[in-house]
Amino acid sequence: MANYAIDVDHVSMMFNLNSDGVDSAKEYLVKAAKKELRYTNFWALKDVSFKVKKGDRMGVMGFNGAGKSTLLKVIAGVLKPTFGSVNVSGVIAPMLELGAGFDSNYSGKENIFLYAATMGFPRSFIEEKYDEIVEFSELGQFINAPLKSYSSGMKSRLGFAIATSVKPDVLILDEVLSVGDAAFREKSERRIENMMGDGVTVLYVSHSTDRVRRICNKAIILTKGQLVANGEADDICKLYKEMVSQK
Amino acid sequence: MKNKNTLGNHTSNFMKYRYLLKELVNKNIKLQYRDSVLGVFWTFLQPLLNMIVLSLVFNNLFGKDNSKVVNYPVYLLCGRLMFEFFTKSTKKAMKSIRSHAGIIKKVYVPKYIYPVSSVLSTFVTSMVSLLVLVFVVAFFNIAKINPIDITWRVIFVLVPILIVFVLSLGVSMILATADVFFKDVENIYDVFTTLLFYLTPIVYHPDRLGFAEGSFMSYVIKLNPLGGIVGMFRACVIWGNDFIQYWDFGQMYYCIGFSVVTLIIGFVLFYKNQDKFILHI
Numbered sequence: 001m002a003n004y005a006i007d008v009d010h011v012s013m014m015f016n017l018n019s020d021g022v023d024s025a026k027e028y029l030v031k032a033a034k035k036e037l038r039y040t041n042f043w044a045l046k047d048v049s050f051k052v053k054k055g056d057r058m059g060v061m062g063f064n065g066a067g068k069s070t071l072l073k074v075i076a077g078v079l080k081p082t083f084g085s086v087n088v089s090g091v092i093a094p095m096l097e098l099g100a101g102f103d104s105n106y107s108g109k110e111n112i113f114l115y116a117a118t119m120g121f122p123r124s125f126i127e128e129k130y131d132e133i134v135e136f137s138e139l140g141q142f143i144n145a146p147l148k149s150y151s152s153g154m155k156s157r158l159g160f161a162i163a164t165s166v167k168p169d170v171l172i173l174d175e176v177l178s179v180g181d182a183a184f185r186e187k188s189e190r191r192i193e194n195m196m197g198d199g200v201t202v203l204y205v206s207h208s209t210d211r212v213r214r215i216c217n218k219a220i221i222l223t224k225g226q227l228v229a230n231g232e233a234d235d236i237c238k239l240y241k242e243m244v245s246q247k
Numbered sequence: 248m249k250n251k252n253t254l255g256n257h258t259s260n261f262m263k264y265r266y267l268l269k270e271l272v273n274k275n276i277k278l279q280y281r282d283s284v285l286g287v288f289w290t291f292l293q294p295l296l297n298m299i300v301l302s303l304v305f306n307n308l309f310g311k312d313n314s315k316v317v318n319y320p321v322y323l324l325c326g327r328l329m330f331e332f333f334t335k336s337t338k339k340a341m342k343s344i345r346s347h348a349g350i351i352k353k354v355y356v357p358k359y360i361y362p363v364s365s366v367l368s369t370f371v372t373s374m375v376s377l378l379v380l381v382f383v384v385a386f387f388n389i390a391k392i393n394p395i396d397i398t399w400r401v402i403f404v405l406v407p408i409l410i411v412f413v414l415s416l417g418v419s420m421i422l423a424t425a426d427v428f429f430k431d432v433e434n435i436y437d438v439f440t441t442l443l444f445y446l447t448p449i450v451y452h453p454d455r456l457g458f459a460e461g462s463f464m465s466y467v468i469k470l471n472p473l474g475g476i477v478g479m480f481r482a483c484v485i486w487g488n489d490f491i492q493y494w495d496f497g498q499m500y501y502c503i504g505f506s507v508v509t510l511i512i513g514f515v516l517f518y519k520n521q522d523k524f525i526l527h528i
Contacts, residue, residue, distance in 0.1 A: 016526075105281065106274065114270050118356055
């Protein structure tokens with residue numbers, strides 16, 4: 001157990017498709033009266049098991065709707081799996097894409113503290129990292145401007161800078177490096193490479209085999225909620241390319 | 248894992264996220280008055296102006312009997328401060344899960360932190376609003392218009408304040424849970440608070456309503472816990488040394504019981520449903 005940062009054990013996740021759409025009491029009562037509250041079960045994940053060693057960078061690939069995001073949510077502890085269990089050792093830092101979790105009326109600076117607290121870090125801890133975050137995000141004087149005035153690139157740079165500065169044990173990156181200009185992307189990739197020296201485990205979701213190959217050493221492929229391949233990044237990327245060309 | 252239901256786990260989990268609670272309370276307070284010219288002064292101004300308006304409207308209708316209502320503006324302000332804390336905090340907490348949907352979908356956070364921080368931040372601003380009451384009482388005493396004899400016994404206002412805090416927290420947890428599943432709750436609650444305003448003796452004195460003892464409406468008025476809370480608060484402020492004569496112990500026990508039961512129901516309901524929140528927000 002100690003050698004694994006993430007242990008996903010026979011995880012299945014079921015959603016009730018119809019119930020998701022009902023969000024007013026009237027709709028609920030009308031449908032209940034008509035006995036239309038039939039739920040179609042949808043399995044977003046079916047018996048997925050894999051382990052990620054400490055310090056590994058695991059690429060998660062799959063077509064749209066394959067269950068990648070659901071898997072990340074289960075690992076992050078946001079969703080409780082219907083069956084199975086997930087064990088994560090240490091602090092998880094999810095990189096919040098495009099302002100999710102940021103408060104748009106708050107300044108960049110205030111959001112740094114809010115974000116850190118959301119991950120359970122005290123203010124004093126993040127104050128030490130503050131200069132580093134501002135520098136890496138290249139926000140400069142804009143750090144005191146409210147977040148609503150930021151561009152999407154600025155927001156994702158800030159998000160990436162915070163998530164990587166707190167030195168988490170597990171870092172979740174959901175298709176984030178596609179935002180931002182080429183220079184920042186390169187800088188981010190370098191930073192992730194540096195982090196692996198510190199034993200940080202990375203989960204990286206992407207459609208781009210090139211990027212997965214550059215960043216990750218391991219990879220998995222999900223298809224319709226099932227784990228179809230698990231192995232070295234190079235082999236898996238080849239396999240994924242074949243799957244893409246067959247489609 | 249973090250979701251095991253033992254008391255020790257809950258406590259250590261809370262300790263880990265106490266910084267978040269603090270940051271959220273700070274945020275709510277800071278953002279409330281950001282972009283307004285007068286900023287935090289609205290905490291004082293709003294209740295003061297409201298008191299003046301209500302005094303002008305209702306003074307002639309209800310305020311003439313001085314044996315029951317020593318000083319109508321003060322009487323009004325006492326009731327309104329308690330009532331406003333209750334409605335503001337519950338309304339804010341009701342929407343708190345939905346308004347933090349973005350983060351709840353991405354990061355594991357103990358979800359109760361959002362309604363609790365809403366109630367706490369409203370509590371802080373409401374306590375600051377209490378200063379208005381101090382100024383208004385000082386004004387009447389200096390101007391010698393219906394002066395109010397404030398004694399050390401005013402400290403007993405802490406009893407109704409504590410009760411209204413527990414009640415608001417309990418109601419908040421129930422509303423926050425319900426709002427996740429049915430957004431209609433927001434509209435219904437809006438109307439309900441208007442009704443509650445008139446069912447609570449804020450602008451009128453309960454004895455002057457003229458409902459017969461044992462009639463339906465007299466029970467409705469009596470069963471409203473906010474009525475008891477407002478009554479206790481006023482007794483401490485207005486009646487000074489004689490406050491005990493105006494302090495209804497039966498009402499006090501009823502209010503405490505009602506609030507504690509509401510709090511328990513609120514937290515149980517919240518805990519039973521919180522894993523389903525993410526499917527609906």
